[in-house]
Amino acid sequence: MSPQIRPLTPELQKAAKEQLKEDPERLEADLQAFKTWIEQQPHLNPRMDDQFLVAFLRGCKYSLERAKSKLDKYYTLKTKYPDYFLVSDTKDSKFREIHQTGALIYLPTPLNETGPRIAIWRMGLVSVDKYTMLEAMQVAQAMQEIAILEDDYANVNGVVFIMDMKGATAAHLFQMTPSMAKKFTVFSEEALPLRLKAQHFINTITGFEQLFNMFKPMMSKKMQSRLFVHGNKMGLLTEQIPLKYLPVEYGGENGTTEEIVAAMEKKLDEYADFFQENTKFGTDESLRPGKPIDFEGLFGVEGSFRKLNVD
Template identity: 60%
Template structure:
């Protein structure tokens, strides 16, 4: 019970403190739909093995890092994840496996991933969201991925660190863990096409229009928190970006 209360508290605290990442989206904002239509993030229709974890794919190379910020992208991703939590029993019971596909990604995409942002996303994933990451796979990694990976990994719990798998460009290595039939048609699989998945999520955003309008009223007021206030500076005070790293 205490763990559940803690997750609920953390979830709404993060939504209130960092709305640019975790706040409700405006489904009628053209930029929200534009990002959705790039196919940067996909939740696949069939879970792993038919009744296992939900599968999510992040394709960072699909959006323009010159036009959109990573905060805009992740805000949409978090909204999609919220919909999953509301209606997807497989995800709640079995968790989710995530694939990070870096095909066509550039250093401009990497530079958007500041340590502070990655820390916020890690805390949100591990301490706030009732959606257990069962594994995270990375494919088509580019030069510059490794130093970022090595910086982010220690931010994660020991359990989650053991669930990270880097496959480089070896698709056959990935499909040993996730059989190809559970991947989208564009990856040689049978789990929907990117176009079909985007169209389905267009409909979902329409269905949740009123929900996201109402959810803007939900959050926390830190002035009313009993006891010691959360030290956000200490928790997320890692500043700077990966521009300082040697990524050659």
């Protein structure tokens, strides 16, 4: 039976072949090998549709061993820390209110037309008097899951992330505890199949340096090399992301926040049943072959954190 996967555009197929080692003639066999392994894991109950699983193969450049590890950690962390990583209700009123602020948007045109997807997180648009950072991150998690399933640019070429701190305050930063920072860093590097190609920080505020210095050592050397702090110098950002690929509100041509939010609102409605199904999937540590995962050893008890090893 042929894999149920969207065909890539010629440009993306070329990139997948050159950068990810994707071989269309081997795709069915690669997926079958992945599924066979999953079926042999008594503790693991993931989604099994082809489009979802191929994202993990692409995110790991077709290393089956890395894809196994990433899928396992993806569901292990969702099961262990549902408040952080398990999104099941995208119709919740608070969830929609946060999304409608436009604080997090994925821009419609990828970088250089066919490159990585561009995402922007505007921290200052989320009121800390009304919402927590964790509630805002639930919206981010939902949008990442949709991207895993349907964004071929993000799956093949990765994501370029911009954090704009304009309007943010120290109260925003105080909500990002070391424990929270560790969990999100581990999930991003070890569980999420979308590859982060660059992370830009603009309009940074007082106190950012301490937060940045807390996050940075938790990342692999490769990820550290992809961090760029521009302060309030937009010119430094547009040297790497030409202005036309930023939203209209930034002086660019890549959609307005209002349009982008409205389109995603419809998508969140379409995916409502999908997210409700999330509660059916996960891991059961009591059935895991071998030793159970040492979560305290992974995240540290009093701040000691085992540095990530990521290719």
